[in-house]
Each structure stands twice: as structure tokens, then as C-alpha cells.
Amino acid sequence: MSEFTLRDLETIVASRATSEDVSSYTATLARKGASHTAKKLGEEAVETIIAAVSEDDARLTSEAADLLYHLLVLLHLKHVPLSAVMAELARRTAQTGLEEKASRPSDPGS
Numbered sequence: 001m002s003e004f005t006l007r008d009l010e011t012i013v014a015s016r017a018t019s020e021d022v023s024s025y026t027a028t029l030a031r032k033g034a035s036h037t038a039k040k041l042g043e044e045a046v047e048t049i050i051a052a053v054s055e056d057d058a059r060l061t062s063e064a065a066d067l068l069y070h071l072l073v074l075l076h077l078k079h080v081p082l083s084a085v086m087a088e089l090a091r092r093t094a095q096t097g098l099e100e101k102a103s104r105p106s107d108p109g110s
């Protein structure tokens with residue numbers, strides 16, 4: 001069996017987002033919109049953190065999967081392709097994380 005990739009999940013999300021199947025959670029998120037999905041993503045991030053700090057590896061794996069799924073739904077709703085995120089990550093491989101951080105425009109909030 002070939003390896004399942006985030007790109008495969010992106011394709012599933014794109015097709016389910018416009019589905020009229022009432023059992024589709026992706027379609028429910030799409031109907032509720034990007035702000036709602038962003039809030040769910042935040043909740044999944046917190047649950048992932050809690051799993052990493054105080055739960056077992058199986059729980060962390062499950063929460064990380066929820067997190068990645070919700071991120072893909074949000075990217076879809078914001079019309080940002082996964083390929084754009086991967087291109088940005090690829091660009092960053094040319095430098096270390098701290099060099100990349102120093103090259104970012106200054107953030108007034110930090």
C-alpha cells in the first residue's frame with residue numbers, strides 16, 4: 001500500500017468541503033466558516049500540547065492527527081494550498097531556524 005500523505009488528505013478535504021452529506025464533519029466546518037475552524041484548530045493545538053506534556057504517545061498521535069486535519073481544512077477555506085506551505089518550508093531549509101527567524105519582518109506583537 002502506498003504511503004498516505006497530507007496531499008492525499010488535502011484532496012479529500014477539498015472534495016468533502018462542498019459535500020452535501022450531512023454526516024461530513026468537513027462540510028460542517030466549511031459551512032461554519034474559517035473563523036470557527038480556526039477556533040477548532042486552536043482547541044486541537046491545546047489538546048496536542050496537553051497530550052505531549054501529560055499523556056501517552058498514542059494520545060499525542062491522535063491529537064496531532066486532529067491538529068493536522070483541522071489545519072488542512074482551515075488552509076482550504078482560506079484558499080491557501082498545501083503546496084504553498086510546503087514551498088515555504090522548503091525555502092527555509094536553506095537556513096537555520098534562528099537565521100530564518102532573524103530574517104522575518106519585525107512583529108509589533110512580539
Ligand SMILES: N=c1c2ncn([C@@H]3O[C@H](COP(=O)(O)OP(=O)(O)OP(=O)(O)O)[C@@H](O)[C@H]3O)c2ncn1[C@@H]1O[C@H](COP(=O)(O)O)[C@@H](O)[C@H]1O
Pocket residue numbers: 012013016023024025026027065066069
Ligand atoms: N482526518 C479527519 C479527522 N480528524 C478529526 N476529525 C474530526 O474532528 C472532530 C474533532 O473532535 P472534537 O471533539 O474536537 O469536535 P466535535 O465535538 O466533534 O465538534 P464541535 O461540536 O465541538 O464543533 C471529530 O468529529 C473528528 O471526527 C476528522 N474528520 C475527518 N477527517 C478526514 O476527513 C475525511 C472526510 O471526513 P468527513 O468530511 O467527515 O466525511 C475522513 O475520511 C478523514 O480522512
